[in-house]
Amino acid sequence: EAGVVQSPRYKIIEKKQPVAFWCNPISGHNTLYWYLQNLGQGPELLIRYENEEAVDDSQLPKDRFSAERLKGVDSTLKIQPAELGDSAVYLCASSLASGYEQYFGPGTRLTVT
């Protein structure tokens, strides 16, 4: 069975440019998560979806970050405009439902120059 798929794996952009990350969760998983991981730190939750509904986006910086999961399957996380401090790894995870084990993708490493 395929795991959580993320693309791209690496992205380098200049500051003020937009960037988007894509995630395809494990088939049948209703809950999808986006995390941010800074170097040397544990992942921090940005947003959690139950099907197509964002049920916890309290940690998402809404002035520049947005996310969508229109059909309740794959999801896109966008940053516009990117800042130097956004350089990090962006992880996507999925689970059968909230509270179940989360399965993580390999992440997208973003470098903003």
Added chain:
Amino acid sequence: DAKTTQPPSMDCAEGRAANLPCNHSTISGNEYVYWYRQIHSQGPQYIIHGLKNNETNEMASLIITEDRKSSTLILPHATLRDTAVYYCIVRVRLDQGGKLIFGQGTELSVKP
């Protein structure tokens, strides 16, 4: 949210048991202890979780003290591939979303 305290790093000899401690003194009665690990350049990987009783699966064993204020993850026969950062997490209550709050974890180095 209950916080966890882990040593920042540990070493273990290949083939020996790795015992990773975690303190979670503010854990509530219905909060679970989860362990994940993250191998370099990969996403975190679920290992095991428990509430009160000790748990064992094909990857590891989890020992939770009777007062639930601390736990130990045991890798019975560590291999070089077990070198990773290990996160001990107290999962937020399910009625509050059940989310995982990661700390900085323990960097385990398994040496030949």
